[in-house]
Amino acid sequence: MDLSLFLEIFHKLHTEYFFFMxxxxxxxxxxxxxxxxxxxxxxxxxxxGIPSLGHRTQAFESIFKNTTENLRTLLGxxxxxxxxxxxxxxxxxxxxxxxxxxxxxxxxxxxxxxNRYFEIATLLGKSxxxxxxxxxxxxxxxxxxxxxxxxxxxxxxxxxxxxxLSMDFVNQFRTTHPHSLIVVDAVSSLPYPxxxxxxxxxxxxxxxxxxxxxxxxxxxxxxxxxxxxxxxxLAQGHRIGTYHSLPFYLQNAKKNQTPExxxxxxxxxxxxxxxxxxxxxxxxxxxxxEYKSAILYQILDNHPFxxxxxxxxxxxxxxxxxANTGEKTDWLNNxxxxxxxxxxxxxxxxKKTQLRFANFPAHSKxxxxxxxxxxxKLKN
Amino acid sequence: MDLSLFLEIFHKLHTEYFFFMxxxxxxxxxxxxxxxxxxxxxxxxxxxGIPSLGHRTQAFESIFKNTTENLRTLLGxxxxxxxxxxxxxxxxxxxxxxxxxxxxxxxxxxxxxxNRYFEIATLLGKSxxxxxxxxxxxxxxxxxxxxxxxxxxxxxxxxxxxxxLSMDFVNQFRTTHPHSLIVVDAVSSLPYPxxxxxxxxxxxxxxxxxxxxxxxxxxxxxxxxxxxxxxxxLAQGHRIGTYHSLPFYLQNAKKNQTPExxxxxxxxxxxxxxxxxxxxxxxxxxxxxEYKSAILYQILDNHPFxxxxxxxxxxxxxxxxxANTGEKTDWLNNxxxxxxxxxxxxxxxxKKTQLRFANFPAHSKxxxxxxxxxxxKLKN
Numbered sequence: 001m002d003l004s005l006f007l008e009i010f011h012k013l014h015t016e017y018f019f020f021m022x023x024x025x026x027x028x029x030x031x032x033x034x035x036x037x038x039x040x041x042x043x044x045x046x047x048x049g050i051p052s053l054g055h056r057t058q059a060f061e062s063i064f065k066n067t068t069e070n071l072r073t074l075l076g077x078x079x080x081x082x083x084x085x086x087x088x089x090x091x092x093x094x095x096x097x098x099x100x101x102x103x104x105x106x107x108x109x110x111x112x113x114x115n116r117y118f119e120i121a122t123l124l125g126k127s128x129x130x131x132x133x134x135x136x137x138x139x140x141x142x143x144x145x146x147x148x149x150x151x152x153x154x155x156x157x158x159x160x161x162x163x164x165l166s167m168d169f170v171n172q173f174r175t176t177h178p179h180s181l182i183v184v185d186a187v188s189s190l191p192y193p194x195x196x197x198x199x200x201x202x203x204x205x206x207x208x209x210x211x212x213x214x215x216x217x218x219x220x221x222x223x224x225x226x227x228x229x230x231x232x233x234l235a236q237g238h239r240i241g242t243y244h245s246l247p248f249y250l251q252n253a254k255k256n257q258t259p260e261x262x263x264x265x266x267x268x269x270x271x272x273x274x275x276x277x278x279x280x281x282x283x284x285x286x287x288x289x290e291y292k293s294a295i296l297y298q299i300l301d302n303h304p305f306x307x308x309x310x311x312x313x314x315x316x317x318x319x320x321x322x323a324n325t326g327e328k329t330d331w332l333n334n335x336x337x338x339x340x341x342x343x344x345x346x347x348x349x350x351k352k353t354q355l356r357f358a359n360f361p362a363h364s365k366x367x368x369x370x371x372x373x374x375x376x377k378l379k380n
Numbered sequence: 381m382d383l384s385l386f387l388e389i390f391h392k393l394h395t396e397y398f399f400f401m402x403x404x405x406x407x408x409x410x411x412x413x414x415x416x417x418x419x420x421x422x423x424x425x426x427x428x429g430i431p432s433l434g435h436r437t438q439a440f441e442s443i444f445k446n447t448t449e450n451l452r453t454l455l456g457x458x459x460x461x462x463x464x465x466x467x468x469x470x471x472x473x474x475x476x477x478x479x480x481x482x483x484x485x486x487x488x489x490x491x492x493x494x495n496r497y498f499e500i501a502t503l504l505g506k507s508x509x510x511x512x513x514x515x516x517x518x519x520x521x522x523x524x525x526x527x528x529x530x531x532x533x534x535x536x537x538x539x540x541x542x543x544x545l546s547m548d549f550v551n552q553f554r555t556t557h558p559h560s561l562i563v564v565d566a567v568s569s570l571p572y573p574x575x576x577x578x579x580x581x582x583x584x585x586x587x588x589x590x591x592x593x594x595x596x597x598x599x600x601x602x603x604x605x606x607x608x609x610x611x612x613x614l615a616q617g618h619r620i621g622t623y624h625s626l627p628f629y630l631q632n633a634k635k636n637q638t639p640e641x642x643x644x645x646x647x648x649x650x651x652x653x654x655x656x657x658x659x660x661x662x663x664x665x666x667x668x669x670e671y672k673s674a675i676l677y678q679i680l681d682n683h684p685f686x687x688x689x690x691x692x693x694x695x696x697x698x699x700x701x702x703a704n705t706g707e708k709t710d711w712l713n714n715x716x717x718x719x720x721x722x723x724x725x726x727x728x729x730x731k732k733t734q735l736r737f738a739n740f741p742a743h744s745k746x747x748x749x750x751x752x753x754x755x756x757k758l759k760n
């Protein structure tokens with residue numbers, strides 16, 4: 001066999017392998033690319049018997065303690081923020097309304113996910129109110145939030161549109177609404193943002209986005225104001241749920257336990273990835289995130305047929321970057337996929353005209369440079 | 381170095397390895413021993429990109445379809461039973477009461493887990509009633525269940541005590557209470573029991589017991605009577621939850637999807653293990669289960685200082701076998717652990733006087749023979 005035939009066959013096999021196996025870079029905004037250490041952690045978990053580990057054992061308690069303490073360190077959250085585990089951020093939408101609202105919640109809606117939080121409050125029978133910003137935009141700084149709402153729901157990073165709220169915007173409500181609980185959905189931004197934990201009462205995320213883990217775990221941080229509110233609901237005879245009520249969460253968390261048999265392996269893996277992030281350094285992760293988003297926005301702003309969906313640079317998300325791809329969407333998606341790059345589809349009504357690119361710690365600088373080079377090549 | 385020194389060091393290392401690594405047989409009743417194929421399935425899942433898989437993709441839909449259809453086949457459940465995924469059986473306790481009860485539920489309580497189902501109904505504000513059987517016993521056949529209860533909660537296999545309800549007992553309520561929904565907690569018995577699905581309306585389990593999987597997934601089967609009841613609650617203005625209400629589950633399941641981002645990897649692994657079980661044959665699994673329980677009960681009934689906690693042979697669980705170990709509990713636990721055998725602790729008040737042994741498909745005949753031989757050796 002001569003060399004060229006060999007190379008041809010090799011190339012063909014390689015290409016087919018490429019098509020049928022997972023892509024080399026997965027930019028879907030969640031479930032997203034798995035952090036590169038996870039498979040090793042999983043192997044170690046099996047060696048150590050973690051998948052069989054009872055959740056009332058000392059070994060589990062030490063995993064719980066390690067994961068929650070390291071997470072607080074990574075997020076820069078004070079010790080008086082409790083860390084609880086749910087099945088998903090969707091569950092936390094429900095539990096937060098159940099535990100923290102008697103009557104009135106207020107939601108700042110600028111996309112599908114912020115709106116779902118509002119809808120869940122409505123389904124739970126609350127007088128939920130919302131103000132809506134146009135898709136791809138943030139809110140005006142003088143936004144009118146009902147003065148006596150019990151809970152203000154903010155979506156720090158709207159995954160459907162790639163809009164992020166500025167910290168000044170998030171932080172204003174502590175002054176304007178000192179009696180309301182400020183609950184921040186940071187599902188697709190953490191661990192990137194550094195929140196000022198004196199200005200918010202609760203924040204939550206799910207692990208399949210910025211933490212590069214398989215889906216099936218939501219993480220909910222709450223302060224003592226939230227605990228007191230849930231206790232007062234309970235004292236007044238309101239129903240705040242059963243096994244995932246805040247008081248029952250806390251009663252168990254004090255023993256480093258969970259109310260029910262949780263996703264033990266998920267909690268273990270989260271702890272391991274948080275250790276990896278701490279070793280890399282949160283500042284390094286932040287600066288890399290900013291570098292990667294900068295080079296992608298740069299080409300979107302200088303491309304013949306692509307553009308950034310979010311125009312206002314101050315509200316552009318660092319972690320979910322949405323590109324207007326118009327009628328080239330399918331073609332671009334195909335071309336990138338052929339190269340081994342999997343973009344995320346546009347969301348909802350924009351499914352056929354946009355592509356989304358997650359920019360999480362799992363996405364390396366090299367992968368982002370490769371993505372940008374590829375978009376450069378596809379200019380013509 | 382002479383040979384005896386070498387052997388001594390080798391033995392020491394081996395022993396320490398033994399203590400710090402997972403035991404060779406894990407008989408805790410859940411989380412329990414992982415089915416032997418799971419680690420391979422997990423490796424394949426990573427190769428195929430399952431941990432990053434979006435839950436709105438065709439690939440996920442085909443996993444959902446495969447898992448639910450094979451599960452129905454394995455359980456012998458008819459096609460009109462819907463299969464929904466929750467985070468845990470604890471969640472299903474809550475969701476089933478929320479969706480199926482306006483006012484009255486009735487619970488047959490003979491241990492901690494059946495009682496928790498009752499407690500959850502109470503916490504949700506229902507007029508929950510219960511009758512209680514002594515620990516280690518089943519109910520008398522003429523048990524008086526309130527005639528106009530909306531839901532009868534039965535725990536097929538009480539994990540805390542090792543008591544199983546007979547199928548005749550379970551099946552009687554369809555005749556005596558034709559208007560009540562019959563909901564069966566089969567958390568620690570499935571896939572062993574063959575239920576008569578014309579006699580029950582719902583059954584649920586979690587995967588970390590009889591399916592030999594890591595914890596973090598509950599599975600809920602419901603028939604059309606349950607769907608109709610949830611719809612009627614909704615129509616009457618009752619709150620039945622948000623993303624995990626039965627109508628919303630079904631709306632998504634019709635597309636082979638889930639309401640929220642689920643534990644995708646857990647659903648994939650469950651599908652793979654169910655395929656393995658089907659290949660092995662459910663009859664083989666049942667006969668092996670009965671063989672293994674027979675040899676363990678045999679030695680418990682003929683042991684100088686051990687005995688079976690459940691005296692009535694007809695109500696002895698096939699899948700969770702509870703031994704009275706009295707003041708020898710700690711000693712026995714230590715001796716078995718040194719051999720590489722990890723028993724489950726007794727539950728609650730019996731923690732210091734009983735040991736529990738799970739008998740799931742993950743536990744091989746050889747492991748059970750080893751366990752029995754070891755108990756034989758420890759007779760003196």
